[in-house]
Amino acid sequence: MTQRVDVVVVGGGQAGLAAGYHLRRQGLDFTVLDAALAPGGAWQHMWDSLHLFSPADHSSLPGRFMPVQPGETYPDAGHVVDYLADYEKRYDLPVQHGIRVDAVRRDGDRLLVEADSGTWRARAVVSATGTWSRPFVPAVSGCGVFAGRQLHTVDYRRAADFAGQRVIVVGGGNSGAQIAADLVLAGDVQVTWVTRRPPRFLADDIDGRALFDVATARRRALDTGRSDTGGVASLGDIVAVPPVRVARDAGLLTAKSMFSQLTSDGARWADGSRAGADAVIWCTGFRPALAHLAPLNLRGLRGHIATHGTRALSEPRLHLLGYGDWTGPASATLIGVGRPAREAARDVGGLLA
Structure with missing residues (x-):
């Protein structure tokens, strides 16, 4: 059975939830398809001792401040999972868990979203699958020899x-x-x-608050034709x-x-x-999880898809959200994804209007 909807958001982590929040404010009919069985995105898979770089009040999604975790200046991953689960419920976001999207294809005036449990015909798609599911390990001599x-x-x-x-x-x-x-x-x-x-x-007094400000300043400089400040990478x-x-x-x-x-x-x-x-x-990083977009044939250098803001240049019905600075300054962070999510939702709303 094929379902029709205005927008399909692929991924129900922090980027997908931020997109859902703003799509609802645009009054659009949308659904969020998430491969995970439970809310929380990648945060539910982090190591036990992990804490955020930023205090709770600088780690929030749009519309809802993250509560302070008692006894902690920087919340731990479990607190983030609880926050995301509450966020999903509070805004009654239409997240369908346990659905893996396999492919997005062009289908006339629609995009066909094929998943393991059904198909959706959408007027627009927001891809927010992140990178956690695609860990990168470099090719190093002897990897196949090591016995441990x-x-x-x-x-x-x-x-x-x-x-x-x-x-x-x-x-x-x-x-x-x-x-x-x-x-x-x-x-x-x-x-x-x-x-x-x-x-x-980085200097001991620098945390996520300063890093977000630096990333935002770099993007503003680039957008206005000024010289590249180097952003966060210039600090350490x-x-x-x-x-x-x-x-x-x-x-x-x-x-x-x-x-x-x-x-x-x-x-x-x-x-x-x-x-x-x-x-x-x-601990060698990740690559964008974009295999579901392969049928659209949009990949460019380094596996990235060329975008203007979050919109794919060669497919204006597709937006990419939360993969890093190339889809919005600090967009792979809790606090940073709000602004590009809002811009993506506005752009989608304008397209569908």
């Missing part, structure tokens, strides 16, 4: 799972630093932290959240350069030095 466990950020839960083990953590971003800190502070894990370049810590790569700061200041968080290859029992560097390992955790 290999995990990605998406697989990590807690330091206790590695008690008494030797662990190599690869990655110089926030995930790599936070997971390495989580492990070294446990006290019973031997950690080797590996980064491609020396770690760049790692936010010094409390556990990272503690581990760093105690001298427990020092990084080695990237190894040249994995061996059966660890890693080897170009100078011949070695480190034994029972596990390697790849």
Whole structure:
């Protein structure tokens, strides 16, 4: 059975919910299709010790402030899941969980959204699938030889799972630093932290509030033809959240350069030095989860789809939301996704009118 609707939002995480909020304000008939069985998006899969970079009042979706978590300046992932579940319920957003979208195709004056449990014919589509479901692991010599466990950020839960083990953590971003800190502070894990370049810590007083302001200022500069300010990347790569700061200041968080290859029992560097390992955790980032859009043939350099704001240049009925700065400044963050979601909903409303 094929259902007809004005707009289909693909993905029910923070970006999909923000889109739903603004689509409802536009008075549009829409549905949100989400592969997850429960609310909360990627936040329900984070590691136990993860906390936000920003206080609750700077981590909110449009229309509803995130409540303060008692005893915490920076809310943990569980608090975010509760907030998103409440947000979905409070605004009675039409999220259908447990539905995986396989393809979006052109079908005359409509877009055909094919899912594992049905088909929707929509006048517009907002893709908000994020990146969590598409972890990236670089091609490194010896990956197939290493006899221990290999995990990605998406697989990590807690330091206790590695008690008494030797662990190599690869990655110089926030995930790599936070997971390495989580492990070294446990006290019973031997950690080797590996980064491609020396770690760049942001100043200790910088958190998500400042980062959002910097990202927004960069986008405004680019939009008005001024020179690129460099944005967040000009400040550093790692936010010094409390556990990272503690581990760093105690001298427990020092990084080695990237190894040249994995061996059966660890890693080897170009100078011949070695480190034994029972596990390697790849904190090496993600790629946009856009496979469902492949039939539209829109992918360009680096797997991105060319956009003006959030609108796909080659398919004006499609908007992409929440994948990073290329779909709106700080749009992959809770506070940052609100503005591009509002602009996308307005654009869709104008198109359908």
